[in-house]
Amino acid sequence: MINVANRLKNVEEYYFSKKLREVAFLKSQGKPIINLGIGSPDLEPPFKATMLLRDSLDDVGANKYQSYQGLPALRDEIANFYKSRYKVSLSGQTEVLPLLGSKEGIMHISMAFLNKGDQVLVPNPGYPSYAAVAKLVEAEPILYDLNEDNHWLPDFIALERMALSKVKIMWINYPHMPTGTNAPNKFYDEVIAFGKRHNILIVNDNPYSFVLNEKPISIMRYRDAKDVCLELNSLSKTFNMAGWRVGMLVGKFDYLNAVLKVKSNMDSGMFYGIQKGAIEALKCSDMWFVSLNSVYELRRELIWKLADALNCTYETDASGMFVWAKIPPHIKSEEYTDLILKEHSIFIAPGTVFGSNGEGYIRFSLCAPEEVIKEAISRVK
Template identity: 75%
Template sequence: MIEVADRLKQVKEYYFSIKLKEVAFLKSQGKPIINLGIGSPDLDPPLKAVMALEESLNHAGAHKYQSYQGIPEFRDAVADFYKAHYNVHLSAKTEILPLMGSKEGVMHISMAFLNKGDAVLIPNPGYPTYTSVTKLLEAEPVFYDLKENNNWLPDFIALERMDLSKVKIMWINYPNMPTGTNAPHKFYDDIIAFGKRHNILIVNDNPYSFILNNKPKSILQYRQAKDVCLELNSISKTFNMAGWRAGMVVGNYDYVNAVLKVKSNMDSGMFYGIQKGAIEALTSSKMWFESLNSIYRKRRQLVWELAEALNCTYNEDATGLFVWAKLPPHLKSEEFTDLVLKEHSIFIAPGTVFGSKGEGYVRFSICEEEGVIKEAIARVK
């Protein structure tokens, strides 16, 4: 038996990869499983995006290798989108790099900036990929706590007391996943100042800013952000195109160019048709966002009802594709979600998937039809 690399000994298979196998097995045994654990949008993409993809199939050169930096029209569309929705001015030529989904960007950014032994500040709770990628690159995850009594924002006093001498990257994610918290303006000014003070690259992972949120923000709209910040963004959540795998990293030319050096050695460019569809999605009117969110509001109201039926509490001001709910005292997240799966055939995510500070919480997805969520409520009641 050939030994795998040591780096894999530090990384487990992704929780949802494992759990979805269990869910699939239960379904194969006839269990009527309702999946409220995954944030995979179930609604249709913009029709014009689908039509652009279809039409592109007959374009000359559509099936050839594409530029590692994406076609110019895609970068232009991203620049226009950032200007229209965030009031951020980006150079389409030098400050935008299309990605095959923003998840790819977590690895590429890490590879571009981390050496073995460097440290990375990672939110707890937070997106598990930040930790697994850090470990795969033999860097050190250093967790900073997000707590409900601080509105799931970093404690800057606690951060300043930490040993930051080896920290190279800090991951932030607002609107936050899994908690749905929106960060105030002051937070962005403070985090930029923190990055400048300690020479840390601040990366804001920003795929949820248009979901049930009337005031989308980009970290790049704040003063001096480009000095120490990058931002990841995606068309997956906002335009129901998760399977298309199209996103972008934006920011300072030198930082973006460093990521390009990694990316250009890892893939051979994004399929032309995907880019043409993404361009059309990014030009969607205000009506698109209003229509999308009107559906999600109704679903979220039902998920709140489901959470209440399970004796959980939640924050009505949270945004995004999930409801982050607090369990009654003394209950453990994984035991609770396993019990709900066993007794009601409903899969929800335990908060501990996202870190130790997720203990005592669960996460519900709103990526299911109203009728399905009503069925879940009926089962519990």
């Protein structure tokens, strides 16, 4: 057996990759599993986007390699989207970099800015890939606490007390996954000032802006943001295009150019038809967002009923496509979700997937039809 690289010794397989194998096995044994654990949109993408993808297959050069920076029309449409939806002015040609999904951006940014031994501030709870990717590039993830008492926001006084000389990147993510918390304006001013004081690149991961959220915010809207910030975004949740793998990175040209040096050695561009479909999706009117959120509002009401039936409590003002709920005391999160899976054949994500501060919580996904959620409620009751 040839030994694997040392960098894999401290990195585990993604929780959902492992758990979905278990769920698939249970289904193969005839178990009627209801999956409320994964945030994979089940709704259709915009019709015009799908039609553009199909029609573009006949375009000359559609099947050739594409630019590493994406079609100029796609970059311009992303800039238009930021202008109309976030009130942020960007140059489509110098401040926008399309990605094969925003998840690859986490790796590309890390490879572009981190050296071995550098440190990275990672939210706890937060998206597991932030810490995993830091380890893969031989940097050190430093967890910073988020908790319910502080409304799932960083404590900047506590952060200032930390040794920060080795910190190169700070990951933030609002609306927050998994809790759904929105950050106030004051937070963005504080985190930008924090980044400037300590020469830390602040990266805002922002894929949930338009799901059950009345006031979408980009960190790029705030003063001096381009000096120390990058923002990841995605069409996966906003336009139900998760499998298309269309994301974007926006920010200062110098920062994007560093990321492009990595990206151009990792892929050969985004498929032409997907780019054409993405351009059309970004042009969607207000009615698209109203329609999308009307579906999620109904589903969320049902998930709240399911949470009630499981004796969980939750906040009703959260955004995004999940419900973050506190479980009954005296039981661990993973024990509770395993019990629900065993007794009711319902898969829900334990809060500890997202960090130790997720203990005592579980996360429900809204990516299931109403009738499926109603069936889950009936099983529990």
